[in-house]
Amino acid sequence: MSKIEMKTPLVExxxxxxxxxxxxxxxxxxxxxxxxxxxxxYDLGLEHRNETDDKVTFDSAYATKKYGVAVKxxxxxxxxxRVEEYNLKEMWKSPNGTIRAILDGTVFxxxxxxxxxxxxxxxxxxxxxxxxxxxxxxxxxxxxxxPGPGKVELVYTAADGTxxxxxxxxxxxxxxxxxxxNLVPSIESFARSCFTYALDTKQTIWFATKDTISKKxxxxxxxxxxEIFDNEYKEKFDAAGIExxxxxxxxxxxxxxxxxxxxxxxxxxxxxxxxxxxxxxxFGSLAMMTSVLxxxxxxxxxxxxxxxxxxxxxxxxxxxxTSTNPVATIFAWTGALRKRxxxxxxxxxxxxxxxxxxxxxxxxxxxxxxxxxxxxxxLQDVTTLNTEDFIKAIRKTLEGLM
Numbered sequence: 061m062s063k064i065e066m067k068t069p070l071v072e073x074x075x076x077x078x079x080x081x082x083x084x085x086x087x088x089x090x091x092x093x094x095x096x097x098x099x100x101x102y103d104l105g106l107e108h109r110n111e112t113d114d115k116v117t118f119d120s121a122y123a124t125k126k127y128g129v130a131v132k133x134x135x136x137x138x139x140x141x142r143v144e145e146y147n148l149k150e151m152w153k154s155p156n157g158t159i160r161a162i163l164d165g166t167v168f169x170x171x172x173x174x175x176x177x178x179x180x181x182x183x184x185x186x187x188x189x190x191x192x193x194x195x196x197x198x199x200x201x202x203x204x205x206x207p208g209p210g211k212v213e214l215v216y217t218a219a220d221g222t223x224x225x226x227x228x229x230x231x232x233x234x235x236x237x238x239x240x241x242n243l244v245p246s247i248e249s250f251a252r253s254c255f256t257y258a259l260d261t262k263q264t265i266w267f268a269t270k271d272t273i274s275k276k277x278x279x280x281x282x283x284x285x286x287e288i289f290d291n292e293y294k295e296k297f298d299a300a301g302i303e304x305x306x307x308x309x310x311x312x313x314x315x316x317x318x319x320x321x322x323x324x325x326x327x328x329x330x331x332x333x334x335x336x337x338x339x340x341x342x343f344g345s346l347a348m349m350t351s352v353l354x355x356x357x358x359x360x361x362x363x364x365x366x367x368x369x370x371x372x373x374x375x376x377x378x379x380x381x382t383s384t385n386p387v388a389t390i391f392a393w394t395g396a397l398r399k400r401x402x403x404x405x406x407x408x409x410x411x412x413x414x415x416x417x418x419x420x421x422x423x424x425x426x427x428x429x430x431x432x433x434x435x436x437x438x439l440q441d442v443t444t445l446n447t448e449d450f451i452k453a454i455r456k457t458l459e460g461l462m
Contacts, residue, residue, distance in 0.1 A: 067404040071123045072099035075133025078369035082386045115264040121162035131396035132363040149440040160194040165255035165353040169191045169336045171343035176439040180342040186322030192332025193250045196242035206235040247284045252356040255293040264303040268312035347385035362395040364388035383431035384447045419458035
């Protein structure tokens with residue numbers, strides 16, 4: 061069988077620890093035998109990031125702007141322990157944060173559903189996609205411990221030197237204070253990415269904040285979304301038969317629990333962080349959660365929603381067998397290949413991505429899976445495989461579909 065041709069390279073961002081091992085397994089068993097794979101490779105492993113003073117991360121993001129589609133392996137965001145473990149020059153920033161900032165993108169996360177693993181919320185029949193704003197708020201906050209009585213103010217000094225002050229709190233005791241911010245252009249990009257992705261996937265979109273309490277900060281998000289929707293997207297949504305509506309975050313949580321799924325839930329940065337973890341656990345496993353970063357210009361970067369599976373990696377280094385779930389990483393590759401096929405008008409490449417996803421899900425639904433899924437499945441008499449054998453089982457299913 062001749063390999064499926066590609067016209068334009070994908071940007072390939074390699075990563076760390078156990079997911080780096082999975083990355084190579086997936087390429088060797090599920091991609092290279094079937095696709096004449098073209099990628100522009102960037103090693104985002106922590107050691108190479110350290111060698112290049114993190115320049116490689118910036119280069120990979122700019123390459124994504126050049127080629128339009130990237131696929132990324134999970135990477136380490138170092139803490140103090142990692143600085144010592146890897147003998148790092150400094151505590152390098154999150155690669156995801158760097159890439160998000162350069163692409164000005166929004167993160168969309170959705171669960172991968174399979175028969176035999178029923179969501180904790182029994183009425184969820186379809187996946188719920190979380191759209192998370194990826195800039196600002198508490199993640200860019202400045203904080204201060206207040207040692208004792210005194211006054212904390214927010215001060216805005218304009219370019220002409222004039223000042224505007226707002227009292228945060230008159231402290232009578234010790235306490236803490238925090239200042240956070242966001243940018244209107246970033247909120248506008250968030251809105252456009254959400255509306256574009258909703259049209260792309262033909263899904264209704266919800267947006268929720270706490271504007272009744274945060275009458276300036278959160279209300280600005282609400283106003284920006286509504287203005288952009290009314291002026292740029294309403295007619296397109298009407299034509300596509302989908303909706304956009306705003307509601308309070310409290311109401312959104314209640315409505316999500318009673319819904320059947322099948323929509324996009326847009327959240328501010330922290331809300332999206334928390335709610336995506338809630339959804340992944342409720343649907344079954346973080347290892348069954350896709351993640352795609354979408355920029356307003358239409359650049360796409362696909363990855364798994366989970367981390368580098370550090371515990372399994374240390375077992376692997378000792379020569380011990382692991383049963384690490386590769387599904388979300390496989391779906392990162394299929395998402396990127398499908399998008400590359402759509403952009404380059406290569407139906408065979410899109411069809412291959414569809415078949416690989418079908419083979420992955422079909423293998424699990426036949427009763428063959430990794431340990432994490434075997435612990436939560438309702439299927440009887442399942443076969444639990446180690447990582448490499450599970451990927452080989454998917455290949456056997458895929459060969460049948462090809």
